[in-house]
């Protein structure tokens with residue numbers, strides 16, 4: 001985890017969707033701006049920047065994950081996709097009960113502490129998915145390939 005304060009974490013969580021949606025432009029602007037302001041740096045880099053832009057975007061995803069946690073990012077993205085499937089907030093408690101019941105049935109010995117832990121974990125999962133559903137994250141699977149970058 002990167003060492004950042006909760007306010008920064010919150011701001012990154014609120015903006016990662018638009019940053020990722022804009023990643024191709026961002027990577028282009030970054031290198032263009034860098035070389036425009038400091039042309040002497042251009043010679044350090046390969047002529048064709050396609051691969052480097054790809055790595056730059058990969059690194060942004062890693063940094064976002066390190067700031068908010070990879071599970072948070074993936075669950076918020078999944079929540080947005082679920083909104084696209086037509087899933088409503090009131091469906092989540094139904095799925096929650098179905099999963100807890102399935103767990104109980106496959107572990108009939110019944111450990112109340114275990115069940116409490118899974119219920120709490122599931123609540124955190126659902127909270128992240130609902131945040132994603134209410135965000136501006138894409139409602140369809142995101143194509144992580146960058147397509148043409150030049």
Ligand code: HEM
Pocket residue numbers: 078081082085087088091092093095096125126129
């Ligand atoms: C409890 C939290 C839930 C988790 C962790 C979860 C997880 C997943 C995952 C991993 C997929 C595969 C596709 C994707 O990632 O977009 C999926 C698909 C799906 N989920 Fe969920 N889900 C949850 C809750 C729900 C609820 C409450 C509903 C509505 C009743 C629902 C309905 C669906 C549907 C309809 C698909 C299939 C979409 C398609 O392939 O067209 N899910 N879910």
